[in-house]
Amino acid sequence: MKTAIVYYSMSGNTAQTAEKIAAELGADLIRIDPVKEYPSKGIRKFIWGGKSAVMGDTPALQPYRFDGSYDRIIFGTPIWAGNFAPPIRTFIKENRDALEEKSISAFVCCAGGDTAKAFEKLRQYLEVNVLEAQLELVDPKDKPSPENDEKLKAFCKKLK
Ligand SMILES: Cc1cc2nc3c(=O)[nH]c(=O)nc-3n(C[C@H](O)[C@H](O)[C@H](O)COP(=O)(O)O)c2cc1C
Secondary structure, eight states, X not given: XXXXXXXXXXXXXXXXXXXXXXXXXXXXXXXXXBSSOOOOSHHHHHHHHHHHHHHTOOOOBOOOOOOTTOSEEEEEEXXXXXXXXXXXXXHHHHTHHHHTTOEEEEEEXXXXXOOHHXXXXXXXHHTOSOOSOEEEEESTTTSOOHHHHHHHHHHHHHHO
8 A cells, every 4th residue: 555654843752753653564754844844942832833733834835845646644743833734734734635535543642731622623634534554652752761662653553
């Protein structure tokens, strides 16, 4: 099954997870980044990123390569203010046609907050009935743990 992992990562946790899943599943990695980067330090990062997520912004993205040839798309995003990150919103908006009829899964990285609402918001924005597989990890790069490793393994097993 031809798989793409489409992800955004500000501080590397989602990126590292995307790379691990790609290696396990033999998937292509598609990293997306906004043209105007969010502040990534201090309190400004929470204010700007959080506001952008709450407002449902769709920031312009740097060029990326994605086509309709994939059977399965796995989205990877940090949780921002209980939501998925805005660059993912832009990607979905720009690729609705190419995402139709695909198997869709998602993983999120968070600092420990509730992720159920973010998965639900993502599912609704994607306009799909179900996400094939879901994974949530607590800061897996910054705080590696056996629990995160086990969850990652189970997610990949489900998609193999
Ligand atoms: C703007 C902003 C908002 C955040 N909001 C939440 C949140 O609501 N719940 C939570 O558990 N973590 C929150 N976090 C923490 C990140 O989701 C978490 O550290 C994640 O692992 C970062 O992924 P990354 O390294 O790929 O950017 C927030 C981080 C930022 C920068």
